[in-house]
Amino acid sequence: MSDFDKKEDEKTGTATSRNFIELIIDExxxxxxxxxxxxxxxxxxxxxxxxxxxxxxxxxxxxxxxxYGGLCNLRFDDTNPTKEETEYxxxxxxxxxxxxxxxxxxxxxxxxxxxxxxxxxxxxxxKGKAYVCDLTAEETREYRGTLTEPGKxxxxxxxxxxxxxxxFERMRAGEFPDGARVLKAKIxxxxxxxxxxxxxxxxxxxxxxxxxxxxxxxxxxxxWAHGLEDSIERITHSICTLEFxxxxxxxxxxxxxxxxxxxxxxxxxxLNMNYTVMSKRKLLELVKEGYVNGWDDPRMPTISxxxxxxxxxxxxxxxxxxxGIAKADSVVDIAxxxxxxxxxxNLRAQRMMAVLHPLKVVIENYPEDKVEEMExxxxxxxxxxxxxxxxxSRELYIEREDFQEEPHKKFYRLAPxxxxxxxxxxxIKCEEVIKDENGEVIELRCSYDPETRGGWSPDGRKVKATLxxxxxxxxxxxxxxxxxxxxxxxxxxxxxxxxxxKSNINPDSLKSLYPCxxxxxxAESKAGDRFQFERLGYFCVDPDSSNxxxxxxxxxxxxxxxxxxxxKM
RNA sequence: UGGGGCGUCGUCAAGCGGUAAGACACAGGAUUUUGGAUCCUGCAUUCGGAGGUUCGAAUCCUCCCGCCCCAGCCA
Numbered sequence: 001m002s003d004f005d006k007k008e009d010e011k012t013g014t015a016t017s018r019n020f021i022e023l024i025i026d027e028x029x030x031x032x033x034x035x036x037x038x039x040x041x042x043x044x045x046x047x048x049x050x051x052x053x054x055x056x057x058x059x060x061x062x063x064x065x066x067x068y069g070g071l072c073n074l075r076f077d078d079t080n081p082t083k084e085e086t087e088y089x090x091x092x093x094x095x096x097x098x099x100x101x102x103x104x105x106x107x108x109x110x111x112x113x114x115x116x117x118x119x120x121x122x123x124x125x126x127k128g129k130a131y132v133c134d135l136t137a138e139e140t141r142e143y144r145g146t147l148t149e150p151g152k153x154x155x156x157x158x159x160x161x162x163x164x165x166x167x168f169e170r171m172r173a174g175e176f177p178d179g180a181r182v183l184k185a186k187i188x189x190x191x192x193x194x195x196x197x198x199x200x201x202x203x204x205x206x207x208x209x210x211x212x213x214x215x216x217x218x219x220x221x222x223x224w225a226h227g228l229e230d231s232i233e234r235i236t237h238s239i240c241t242l243e244f245x246x247x248x249x250x251x252x253x254x255x256x257x258x259x260x261x262x263x264x265x266x267x268x269x270x271l272n273m274n275y276t277v278m279s280k281r282k283l284l285e286l287v288k289e290g291y292v293n294g295w296d297d298p299r300m301p302t303i304s305x306x307x308x309x310x311x312x313x314x315x316x317x318x319x320x321x322x323x324g325i326a327k328a329d330s331v332v333d334i335a336x337x338x339x340x341x342x343x344x345x346n347l348r349a350q351r352m353m354a355v356l357h358p359l360k361v362v363i364e365n366y367p368e369d370k371v372e373e374m375e376x377x378x379x380x381x382x383x384x385x386x387x388x389x390x391x392x393s394r395e396l397y398i399e400r401e402d403f404q405e406e407p408h409k410k411f412y413r414l415a416p417x418x419x420x421x422x423x424x425x426x427x428i429k430c431e432e433v434i435k436d437e438n439g440e441v442i443e444l445r446c447s448y449d450p451e452t453r454g455g456w457s458p459d460g461r462k463v464k465a466t467l468x469x470x471x472x473x474x475x476x477x478x479x480x481x482x483x484x485x486x487x488x489x490x491x492x493x494x495x496x497x498x499x500x501x502k503s504n505i506n507p508d509s510l511k512s513l514y515p516c517x518x519x520x521x522x523a524e525s526k527a528g529d530r531f532q533f534e535r536l537g538y539f540c541v542d543p544d545s546s547n548x549x550x551x552x553x554x555x556x557x558x559x560x561x562x563x564x565x566x567x568k569m
Numbered sequence: 570u571g572g573g574g575c576g577u578c579g580u581c582a583a584g585c586g587g588u589a590a591g592a593c594a595c596a597g598g599a600u601u602u603u604g605g606a607u608c609c610u611g612c613a614u615u616c617g618g619a620g621g622u623u624c625g626a627a628u629c630c631u632c633c634c635g636c637c638c639c640a641g642c643c644a
Contacts (some may be wrong), residue, residue, distance in 0.1 A: 017582090017583050017584080017590080017591090018585095019582095023585095043644095044574075044644095045643085047643090047644080071623045077644070078642095079592095080643065080644075081644080082643090083643075083644090085591080121584055131643095135642095136642090137641080137642050140641095140642070141640070141641085145640075146570090146571085146640060147570065147571050147572080147639080147640065148570050148571050149571085150571090151640090155627090164588055178642085179642065181642095182642050184642095188571085191572085191573090192571050192572040192573090193572055193573070193639075193640045194571090194572080194639055194640050195572095195639065195640095196572095197640085200641090200642050201644035202642085204642080205642085219642095221641090221642075221643085221644090222643070223628060223644095225644095226644085242574070242575090242638070243637090243639080243644095244638095244644090245573060245638070245639090246573050246574085246638065246639050247572060247639085248573090249573090249609070267574085270576085271635095272582085280644095322582090322592060322593080323581060323592095324581065324582050324583085324593095325582095326575095326581085327574070328574095328575055328581095328637095329574095329575070329576095329577060329636075329637055329638095330577065330580080330582090331580075331581085332580070332581055332593090333578085333579090333580045333581075333593065333594070335593060335594060336580080336581075336594085339593060339594090340593095342605090342606095346605080346606060347606095351603080374613080378600095380603085380605090380606075381606065381607095388583080410604095412604080414603090420600060423602060423603070424602075425602095454602085455602045456602080463602090464604090465604080466602045466603065466604095467603095468603075469624095486644090495616095515620095532603085532605085534602090534603050534605080535588095535603045535604085535605070536605095537639055547594095558603075558605050558606095559604095559605065559606090560604075560605085561604045561605085562604045563604090564604095565604080
């Protein structure tokens with residue numbers, strides 16, 4: 001446990017009650033159902049990048065293993081070569097590792113069990129519990145019946161065991177084209193649970209697999225494969241999302257028919273968050289159609305996107321803990337995720353000064369060539385982070401927003417004739433406003449009080465505002481990318497009949513600012529470095545950054561009370 | 570509609586027959602060289618609804634209402 005986590009536990013008094021899955025495990029441990037073992041797995045299909053919803057599942061599965069002194073496997077459910085790619089396998093491994101979890105030597109692939117699964121299928125055929133069916137996909141659908149009407153038996157349902165074995169072998173041997181035949185479980189075409197109406201176990205797919213190449217042309221279906229994978233790995237608690245609840249009878253049926261070890265499947269509600277989408281299909285669409293710049297675009301809810309945005313593993317794990325585990329469908333407020341990052345970064349992030357929307361300030365009574373090194377605190381929350389020095393000179397930049405020519409009554413920053421403090425600098429007073437031909441303010445002429453060095457006045461007079469600033473001639477130019485929510489609607493999928501969910505995309509979700517002026521201490525920052533830019537937010541260096549052109553991402557803005565006051569005006 | 574689930578504060582979520590935790594959000598106030606942080610305070614007489622059992626119900630029973638999942642040779 002990191003210091004941050006400890007601190008967090010103390011603060012929230014984490015006597016957090018147990019979720020329903022832990023309750024089940026407690027009970028199993030008490031009754032000795034699995035001989036005291038706890039063994040979970042995280043079983044992604046490598047058909048896309050992982051998102052924050054997967055992070056919830058990863059934290060749950062690895063977390064439970066850790067908590068009970070058990071194990072958690074990383075297993076790729078790679079049973080559909082038409083959708084899966086090696087790139088995804090690698091990204092998933094990276095993401096799980098980055099989140100801080102270790103599968104040690106337990107990296108498995110469903111494809112490693114293909115031969116074994118084939119053998120089990122043959123066993124089922126021999127028991128008269130599976131048959132080769134020649135119905136087309138469309139016919140199979142018709143035979144399945146509907147929600148209210150029972151299905152009817154396939155004409156191929158009563159083939160002899162010998163014929164089934166022969167046909168199944170020939171399916172594997174590649175004698176038939178895609179879709180020509182399937183292997184089905186022989187269960188009950190009238191079962192009210194549609195999943196039990198002779199589900200398909202194998203389909204013919206002449207596709208090259210990322211790992212097994214062209215060794216196979218028949219591939220197992222999820223329902224058939226997944227329970228076997230769990231069984232083979234001696235998983236105790238197979239945790240999955242709610243939509244698989246209706247598949248559990250089938251999960252159990254296969255393992256019971258085979259007479260093999262049977263784990264307990266437990267379903268929980270998947271994570272939804274407002275202002276974003278969370279399905280791999282839709283995220284793929286955003287990537288492929290260029291609405292974002294790749295899977296790791298900082299606006300994406302993918303783990304790689306959050307990482308690039310500046311989120312930390314700790315903040316995501318913390319988020320995971322706080323949202324809880326339950327069975328009710330829910331939509332978590334993205335504000336909670338943001339809160340988790342701020343909470344952590346407040347304690348850890350080095351403070352720096354940066355001006356995003358520069359407005360020039362000339363201090364008329366400050367000597368032309370004078371430069372003073374002012375001492376600045378690196379983190380008021382953590383004295384051990386020490387201090388640094390920032391240069392002060394006659395010409396500075398301040399934030400445009402920190403000046404109002406005709407100040408609103410609640411605005412207490414800089415205005416004509418008004419005095420404010422420059423953080424770690426001096427008190428300055430605005431003496432004159434300079435505008436261009438369009439009437440736009442382009443420069444402020446100010447005076448400073450030499451007695452207020454460091455930001456204190458000997459006469460004890462108060463100034464309400466403290467502004468951040470950067471010395472113009474020492475400043476480092478940089479690009480800063482500001483992100484906003486990707487969608488304008490809380491539920492992006494909530495659209496009129498004739499509209500597409502993508503019409504809810506926020507066209508202003510990315511704003512790139514250049515040039516922004518940073519204090520020179522930021523000049524050497526490298527990709528991944530994180531800072532708080534005082535009064536603005538938490539920022540990190542983007543991988544696009546170079547020594548020639550620094551690029552920062554705003555991970556999350558600071559809480560902004562002033563913005564709220566303005567919104568009410 | 571057949572089957573499987575779920576309904577507790579704006580959003581998550583505890584609660585497991587003894588009289589509604591916590592977090593986020595929100596609203597006040599204190600404090601402050603970040604309108605940040607921190608610190609106080611407020612925020613469900615009520616648990617989808619209606620009956621019933623009980624000394625006592627969010628918790629048990631009955632009925633009703635609403636939402637989600639299943640008719641891929643996807644996972």
